[in-house]
Amino acid sequence: MNVINHWVDGKPWEGVSGESTPVYNPATGQQSGSAPAGGQAEVDAAVTAASAAFAEWRYSSLTRRQNVMFAFRQLVADNRYDLAKQLTAEHGKTVDDAVGEVQRGLEVIEFACNIAHLVKGDYSEQVSTGVDTFTIRQPLGVVAGITPFNFPTMVPMWMYPIAIACGNTFVLKPSEKDPSTSLMVAEMLAEAGLPDGVFNVVHGGKPAVDALLHHREVKAVSFVGSTPIARYIYETGTKNGKRVQALGGAKNHMIVLPDADMDLAADAAVSAGYGSAGERCMAISVVVTVGDAADKLLPKVEQRIAELKVGPGMAEGAQMGPLVTSDHRNRVASYVDAGEAAGATVRVDGRGFSVAGSENGFFFGPTLFDNVTDDMSIYTDEIFGPVLSVVRTEHYEEAIRLINDNPYGNGTAVFTNDGGAARKFQNEIEVGMVGINVPIPVPLAFYSFGGWKESLFGDHAIYGPEGVHFYTRPKVIISRWPDPIHRGVDLGFPQHG
Ligand code: NAD
Numbered sequence: 001m002n003v004i005n006h007w008v009d010g011k012p013w014e015g016v017s018g019e020s021t022p023v024y025n026p027a028t029g030q031q032s033g034s035a036p037a038g039g040q041a042e043v044d045a046a047v048t049a050a051s052a053a054f055a056e057w058r059y060s061s062l063t064r065r066q067n068v069m070f071a072f073r074q075l076v077a078d079n080r081y082d083l084a085k086q087l088t089a090e091h092g093k094t095v096d097d098a099v100g101e102v103q104r105g106l107e108v109i110e111f112a113c114n115i116a117h118l119v120k121g122d123y124s125e126q127v128s129t130g131v132d133t134f135t136i137r138q139p140l141g142v143v144a145g146i147t148p149f150n151f152p153t154m155v156p157m158w159m160y161p162i163a164i165a166c167g168n169t170f171v172l173k174p175s176e177k178d179p180s181t182s183l184m185v186a187e188m189l190a191e192a193g194l195p196d197g198v199f200n201v202v203h204g205g206k207p208a209v210d211a212l213l214h215h216r217e218v219k220a221v222s223f224v225g226s227t228p229i230a231r232y233i234y235e236t237g238t239k240n241g242k243r244v245q246a247l248g249g250a251k252n253h254m255i256v257l258p259d260a261d262m263d264l265a266a267d268a269a270v271s272a273g274y275g276s277a278g279e280r281c282m283a284i285s286v287v288v289t290v291g292d293a294a295d296k297l298l299p300k301v302e303q304r305i306a307e308l309k310v311g312p313g314m315a316e317g318a319q320m321g322p323l324v325t326s327d328h329r330n331r332v333a334s335y336v337d338a339g340e341a342a343g344a345t346v347r348v349d350g351r352g353f354s355v356a357g358s359e360n361g362f363f364f365g366p367t368l369f370d371n372v373t374d375d376m377s378i379y380t381d382e383i384f385g386p387v388l389s390v391v392r393t394e395h396y397e398e399a400i401r402l403i404n405d406n407p408y409g410n411g412t413a414v415f416t417n418d419g420g421a422a423r424k425f426q427n428e429i430e431v432g433m434v435g436i437n438v439p440i441p442v443p444l445a446f447y448s449f450g451g452w453k454e455s456l457f458g459d460h461a462i463y464g465p466e467g468v469h470f471y472t473r474p475k476v477i478i479s480r481w482p483d484p485i486h487r488g489v490d491l492g493f494p495q496h497g
Pocket of ligand 1: 148174204209229250280
């Protein structure tokens with residue numbers, strides 16, 4: 001049994017609450033470990049350590065911070081398979097997908113290696129006689145990250161490498177469902193030379209989150225998770241005077257126009273709908289077909305689904321693993337029941353799916369619905385499972401309106417060979433990340449990631465240049481050095497002559 005600890009002031013700590021949360025291996029359905037359920041006392045200890053470390057870390061040189069990031073980058077790269085195997089054991093995704101997750105996190109670390117360039121300010125000489133003006137960006141202090149289960153390694157990496165490189169100190173509250181890799185990276189950061197207290201991990205659920213949201217020393221909170229919790233984090237954090245970025249859930253649509261390359265569109269729909277068993281905030285969950293596109297597309301989608309290999313994430317050749325918990329699998333099944341009862345056509349049914357030799361695993365087979373309408377719960381709600389809904393429309397305008405009326409606005413895509421149609425889409429669509437013949441438009445680390453509407457609360461997207469802005473405050477300095485020519489009393493208003 002894997003016993004997981006908090007990480008406070010540079011070392012593992014079991015905490016004081018005495019409570020714990022079980023951690024499961026979704027492929028076997030067996031408990032594999034337990035994590036302590038932290039609360040006020042654990043958060044107080046972590047924030048105290050982070051606060052003390054900030055006094056020195058904020059004045060560490062940019063070159064020192066870069067050196068730590070370069071060393072950390074190397075350790076993550078060298079250990080990417082160990083990280084991937086551990087996250088597969090707790091999340092369930094295939095190990096190849098997990099390696100990809102680590103890789104995308106690594107790219108943010110690489111971005112943070114360039115911090116000396118990223119925090120440069122502006123300088124204007126002689127804004128008035130003998131007066132210069134310049135800007136600097138300073139760290140905020142102790143900042144917190146609260147992260148979801150679906151990318152247990154990558155999503156925290158969207159936050160702490162940039163926060164720390166900017167000179168802040170960090171308290172991470174990872175998901176209680178797959179908490180282990182946060183401890184592995186804590187050890188790597190220490191080995192990379194990060195001083196004690198700069199990076200801390202507190203496990204737990206709502207009590208730990210609430211303690212962070214109310215702690216006076218926590219200056220900013222980055223959150224990624226579901227929309228109801230994102231809204232709560234944003235409202236509570238800002239009410240307590242904190243800077244907050246809270247990324248929420250999604251319901252991502254992919255439009256397929258009749259002129260699209262149907263093989264490419266079918267590949268994309270299956271990859272983006274069923275990859276990581278649909279447990280991605282950028283997963284496609286609705287395919288909106290226009291005109292006769294559905295009749296050309298759906299047989300190709302069905303054919304690809306039939307060829308998918310579903311199995312334990314560590315199994316050779318597995319393309320899709322189990323869902324994260326049995327509760328979540330039951331929730332996904334109840335949506336499929338509701339969709340069928342509401343009159344949608346079940347073209348592929350993943351209910352009752354089991355994998356030989358892993359009968360107790362939390363598996364759910366790929367599911368495909370046709371003739372879905374916008375009043376059905378399989379359309380309105382984020383299911384977060386391997387369930388793809390097809391909505392048929394007559395006109396492109398109707399397809400665009402569906403997306404723009406949706407309360408979420410994380411990602412979307414259009415599949416077409418018509419440049420004008422693609423341009424109309426990029427101009428008119430009310431979504432933060434847009435793919436043109438690309439189903440999962442996740443920006444690389446030197447851009448920023450963020451949706452619109454109920455997929456993001458706050459003014460800053462995450463990582464990239466916006467990450468640097470989120471984790472720093474700009475200061476403007478207007479300076480004049482005494483010069484004999486300035487002597488003499490002048491009661492007039494400066495005229496910048
Ligand atoms: P979740 O909202 O249940 O949990 C996220 C975090 O909030 C966890 O650390 C959890 O411990 C904490 N939490 C849960 N309930 C809480 C409460 N009542 N009060 C305070 N804190 C609470 O999300 P999840 O199930 O772990 O992750 C899946 C969700 O995350 C999906 O909705 C998905 O779309 C979203 N997500 C969004 C993005 C994005 O970039 N927009 C990325 C990844 C995941």
